[in-house]
Amino acid sequence: MSGPAVLKLSAWGARRLHELNYESTALVSWVPAHTEETLRQWLHTFRDQNGRKTVESNPLFGLPQRLWRTLTDQAGISAEMRWSELPAKLQNRLIESLLRTPLPVRGKTTYKEEFVTCGGIVLGEVNMHTMESRRVPGLYFAGEVLDIDGITGGFNFQAAWTTGYLAGRAMAASNS
Numbered sequence: 001m002s003g004p005a006v007l008k009l010s011a012w013g014a015r016r017l018h019e020l021n022y023e024s025t026a027l028v029s030w031v032p033a034h035t036e037e038t039l040r041q042w043l044h045t046f047r048d049q050n051g052r053k054t055v056e057s058n059p060l061f062g063l064p065q066r067l068w069r070t071l072t073d074q075a076g077i078s079a080e081m082r083w084s085e086l087p088a089k090l091q092n093r094l095i096e097s098l099l100r101t102p103l104p105v106r107g108k109t110t111y112k113e114e115f116v117t118c119g120g121i122v123l124g125e126v127n128m129h130t131m132e133s134r135r136v137p138g139l140y141f142a143g144e145v146l147d148i149d150g151i152t153g154g155f156n157f158q159a160a161w162t163t164g165y166l167a168g169r170a171m172a173a174s175n176s
């Protein structure tokens with residue numbers, strides 16, 4: 001698994017993942033707009049109207065064919081099975097996979113380092129206009145060393161550049 005969803009999870013869950021020593025199980029919902037109840041209801045209506053369609057070859061919820069096939073395989077649904085023939089047990093397994101596919105988390109990535117480091121200098125202890133420490137006058141902070149953990153998409157670069165600019169200006173002004 002990679003991409004924006006994983007990067008965001010690693011940011012939002014940073015402290016929790018650290019507590020768990022990066023060993024846990026992520027439960028992925030492929031249908032985030034649904035609860036179990038609404039999904040059951042949705043499938044009930046769908047089955048009524050599409051009983052002749054085979055389950056495996058007609059992906060639902062906009063899921064890619066390969067992912068859908070993996071989910072139906074995991075549920076034990078054979079390639080020829082139609083919606084009208086789908087036993088409740090297999091439908092329950094499919095619902096479980098759609099809502100809670102378990103993915104083991106085992107440690108950090110290859111490089112063992114974060115894209116963006118969670119934690120750092122507490123923002124309340126810094127004057128945000130000058131980036132000067134409120135505790136140690138004359139000490140300035142910028143970038144990653146601050147407790148800023150923006151989501152992926154350039155916000156961390158922006159934070160580093162902006163705080164660097166502010167700190168640089170304030171330091172120059174304090175010397176003049």
Ligand SMILES: Cc1cc2nc3c(=O)[nH]c(=O)nc-3n(C[C@H](O)[C@H](O)[C@H](O)COP(=O)(O)OP(=O)(O)OC[C@H]3O[C@@H](n4cnc5c(N)ncnc54)[C@H](O)[C@@H]3O)c2cc1C
Nearest residue numbers: 113114115116142143144145152153154155156157158160
């Ligand atoms: C793989 C990866 C991908 C990333 N992708 C994105 C992205 O797409 N978008 C985004 O917004 N952010 C991204 N980031 C985060 C972003 O790179 C950082 O938030 C940003 O670079 C922080 O800038 P900085 O100047 O504070 O620190 P750094 O860029 O880490 O710079 C610190 C510098 O200090 C030097 N240094 C360290 N110790 C000493 C020392 N004792 N003496 C002298 N020099 C020292 C280091 O060599 C380094 O050059 C990514 C980070 C990584 C690792």
